[in-house]
Amino acid sequence: MDSEAGLSPHPPAPATGHPVPEADPGLVARWQAAGGELVDLLGQVREEAGGVAGVRLGPGLTVLVTDPDAVQHVLARRPDRYVKRAHRARLLVGDGVLSATGDAWKRQRRLLQSQFTGTGMRRYDGRIAGAARTTAARWSGYARTGEAFDVGQEMRRFALDAIWRSLTGYAVDEETERELTAVASVAAALPTLPADAADARDAVAADLARIDAVARRAVETARAGAAGPDGPGLLQVLLDAATERPEYTDRLIRDELVTLLVAGHETTATTLTWLHLLLDRNPTAREETLAAGPEGSARRRRAIQALVHETLRLYPPAWILPRHAAAADILAGHTVEAGTDLLVCPYLTHRDPGLWPDPERFDPRRFTAPEGRPAHPGAYLPFGIGPRACLGTQFALRESTVLLEHLLPAHTVTFRRTPTGTSYGITVRPEGPAVVTLAPRTG
DSSP states (O other): OBOOOOOOOOOOOOSOOBOOOBOOHHHHHHHHHHTOOHHHHHHHHHHHHOSEEEEOSSSSOEEEEOSHHHHHIIIIIOTTTEEOOSOTTHHHHTTSTTTOOHHHHHHHHHHHHGGGSTHHHHTTHHHHHHHHHHHHHHHHHHHHHTOOEEHHHHHHHHHHHHHHHHHHSSOOOHHHHHHTHHHHHHHHHGGGSOSSHHHHHHHTHHHHHHHHHHHHHHHHHHHTTOOBTTBOOHHHHHHHHHTTOTTOOHHHHHHHHHHHHIIIIIHHHHHHHHHHHHHHHOHHHHHHHHTTSOTTOHHHHHHHHHHHHHHHHHSOSSOOEEEEESSOEEETTEEEOTTOEEEEOHHHHTTOTTTSSSTTSOOGGGGTSTTOSOOOGGGOOTTOOSTTSBTTHHHHHHHHHHHHHHHTTTEEEEEEEOOSEEEESSSEEEESOOEEEEEEOOO
């Protein structure tokens, strides 16, 4: 989701700069022959040509941006010059704030941004806590019986419950939960769908119909005045807007509702799944977190937040951010022509050894120790930076922290099966089941 920020005017760019350094064209040919992931190619491009580097993925030059100052330039200093075009998730979220552009995006962002900052966030604290308590109770049952379960599915259940309570005032019920598995199915399919829009829609038509039906029922319930136990939620904000703003049609309300569902649960669930996998590989990090302070203390909460931030460093939800140069510019001393496509890659910036010593190592102390992380705002951007940074950043951090405050002290997690790889799609996520059993934590 996109956050509120002003778009201040900028002076014209200098007239000339150096050409963007290009990677060896043979890199692309070898990558294609090997059938590797895009991130593998981009990592080689950065290593060979630097933090602003050209690569020919098609007939034109694509510019990879990983240098933190160049990242800040593109996303925060010149967002009017480096713009989003068609979003990969448009098939799923329609014209919601995630994919909207121009004046429509500004209006939609303005309506929602107050819900996710300061006072607005506090109204959802009880709903997040309710979803965390429900998950904690379910995990206590697993610990008693020894039942094995998929931790990724459990994290999706929690995150969906938290956002559904925030949207509607109701805890998610079994039928809604079952039908909304279609959201994850469509999101996972997006990178492999046909290029033709009609063919792509046909390929996931059944899942989209399930999502639309859930959205329609939620809107009908809210319009009937049937507020949930927690009172009206974000959906009511959209319905109230429709009484004054003609652009808030039923279709746009559906698109915003689905956008909030996608942004509010899939990325959080993925982050929490990665976190459990990382703790399994680094068990001392869990014990150090719990030893940081007593239950409920500010010190423990900061240590838990550091776990989340270090997970987000290694596996940022928005691992790649496409932009398009609407006008010519000078970027880090290099000429970028109008019409150039750019790829800002937080995943690679977060793993730059010049910014993060021993970057592949999981070390939450980067976020608690003085000078443990780079000061440059372009060096750490798991939710983006600038006017299109994720609107739900504080929501995601709050729900992750609250859940971990319940789960980490209570259970020892043992993995019976771990994912076989990593999928780089709309998000970067574990590929395959993550099956665990629980035991009560001692000590």
